[in-house]
Amino acid sequence: MKTFMSILLIILLTFNVGIAYSQWEQTYEFGNEFTHMDFSFSFSSPQNGWITYTTVISPSSGNSVSLKFTNNFGNSWESGGTGIGVQYPSAVGVYTSGPDTVYWFVNSEWGSHCNFTYNSGNSWESKRFDPESATDAVFLVNRNLLYSTSRKGKLFKHTPDSTYLLMETNTIKFSHSNIFFTDTIVGYITARDTANENVLLTTKNGGNFWEKIELATDLYLNSIYFTSDSIGYIACSDGKILKTTDYGENFTEYSFDVPINLSDIVFINDSCGYCVGSNGSCLYTIDFGNTWLYDENFTDENLYNIQMFTMENGYVFGSLGQQYRFYSKNNMSGLSQEKANLFSVYPNPTNDFINIRTEKSISKICIYNRYGSNILSFDNYDRELNVSQLKPGLYYIRVTTDNNSYTKKVIKK
Numbered sequence: 001m002k003t004f005m006s007i008l009l010i011i012l013l014t015f016n017v018g019i020a021y022s023q024w025e026q027t028y029e030f031g032n033e034f035t036h037m038d039f040s041f042s043f044s045s046p047q048n049g050w051i052t053y054t055t056v057i058s059p060s061s062g063n064s065v066s067l068k069f070t071n072n073f074g075n076s077w078e079s080g081g082t083g084i085g086v087q088y089p090s091a092v093g094v095y096t097s098g099p100d101t102v103y104w105f106v107n108s109e110w111g112s113h114c115n116f117t118y119n120s121g122n123s124w125e126s127k128r129f130d131p132e133s134a135t136d137a138v139f140l141v142n143r144n145l146l147y148s149t150s151r152k153g154k155l156f157k158h159t160p161d162s163t164y165l166l167m168e169t170n171t172i173k174f175s176h177s178n179i180f181f182t183d184t185i186v187g188y189i190t191a192r193d194t195a196n197e198n199v200l201l202t203t204k205n206g207g208n209f210w211e212k213i214e215l216a217t218d219l220y221l222n223s224i225y226f227t228s229d230s231i232g233y234i235a236c237s238d239g240k241i242l243k244t245t246d247y248g249e250n251f252t253e254y255s256f257d258v259p260i261n262l263s264d265i266v267f268i269n270d271s272c273g274y275c276v277g278s279n280g281s282c283l284y285t286i287d288f289g290n291t292w293l294y295d296e297n298f299t300d301e302n303l304y305n306i307q308m309f310t311m312e313n314g315y316v317f318g319s320l321g322q323q324y325r326f327y328s329k330n331n332m333s334g335l336s337q338e339k340a341n342l343f344s345v346y347p348n349p350t351n352d353f354i355n356i357r358t359e360k361s362i363s364k365i366c367i368y369n370r371y372g373s374n375i376l377s378f379d380n381y382d383r384e385l386n387v388s389q390l391k392p393g394l395y396y397i398r399v400t401t402d403n404n405s406y407t408k409k410v411i412k413k
Contacts (some may be wrong), residue, residue, distance in 0.1 A: 024298035030324040040093035101143040107134035139179035149174035235262035276303035349411035352388035360401035
């Protein structure tokens with residue numbers, strides 16, 4: 001039985017990697033080249049990503065939209081090598097699918113425009129998606145299928161061959177709308193009606209028919225993510241997350257102790273996800289959104305967008321004033337792995353004692369449980385820690401040195 005429990009713990013460790021206390025580090029600072037808060041980023045892999053943003057050149061010269069890419073984990077960025085010849089543009093977003101497909105949306109006084117590439121930006125094609133109105137939201141299902149809303153109450157479905165007008169309405173305002181499709185069939189859109197009431201639109205047939213659900217909340221709905229056809233989450237204003245388990249018919253509200261504005265929410269799997277917002281708020285869940293805990297407080301900036309590949313590896317984008325920065329968790333380029341090699345614990349799994357090996361001078365050691373609670377702290381210690389009082393399970397040991405911190409998983413048998 002004991003052997004079985006040890007194997008089970010190892011399996012849980014393998015599949016439930018979603019725990020905080022790995023490091024967030026600043027990867028890149030864009031400085032004051034941003035002067036508009038129109039920006040979007042998307043990574044097609046941990047190494048390769050794209051970002052678009054708007055810069056106000058001057059009142060007389062108008063705006064400029066930039067597209068840049070990285071192939072070294074966000075540590076440096078280069079021009080995307082393409083442009084859209086429109087006046088007074090503003091960035092809508094950049095979206096990737098697989099290693100080679102990129103869609104880049106820009107609005108102008110002449111409507112909505114898109115450049116797209118199927119070969120990682122080596123060559124581009126251009127298309128005007130809606131000459132009458134600006135694009136509000138875009139969702140890329142796969143490289144051959146995407147949906148977009150326009151600010152004149154239109155909903156489009158786009159394929160390589162055609163653009164289909166799925167909806168044109170005078171009763172719903174697609175302004176600050178959000179789109180999410182779980183697959184090519186089931187999709188959701190958050191928006192507001194002409195009475196300024198929140199609504200949720202749902203489709204179960206690829207967008208040909210939409211059902212409208214009125215949401216009994218005055219919160220601003222900033223981001224939407226569904227982990228299955230029926231289970232979804234909405235990041236809102238005032239520090240609220242809404243969760244549904246019945247296709248949006250009903251929502252449970254989760255509140256936090258401060259009225260932060262939650263701007264983006266993503267999930268790695270059914271149970272583990274992240275949500276970011278104002279004042280450096282970075283929250284995570286490992287229990288299907290029933291409990292949300294604060295991740296490491298790595299910045300006081302407003303955080304806008306997050307993309308995670310695992311719960312311990314990903315990117316977040318934020319700003320303070322006119323300073324715009326990328327952060328990576330565990331430094332995706334592997335630099336943190338190099339740091340982690342300077343710190344090890346053994347034996348692991350362990351019974352009663354943990355040995356610490358590092359060349360650094362240690363100032364503090366903390367042990368956390370899988371829910372992020374500090375169980376033990378050591379200010380005066382030897383390199384061997386007595387953990388016999390801990391119950392069997394998964395823990396995280398965090399060692400703080402003079403200028404850094406390192407975290408490793410430990411199994412107590």
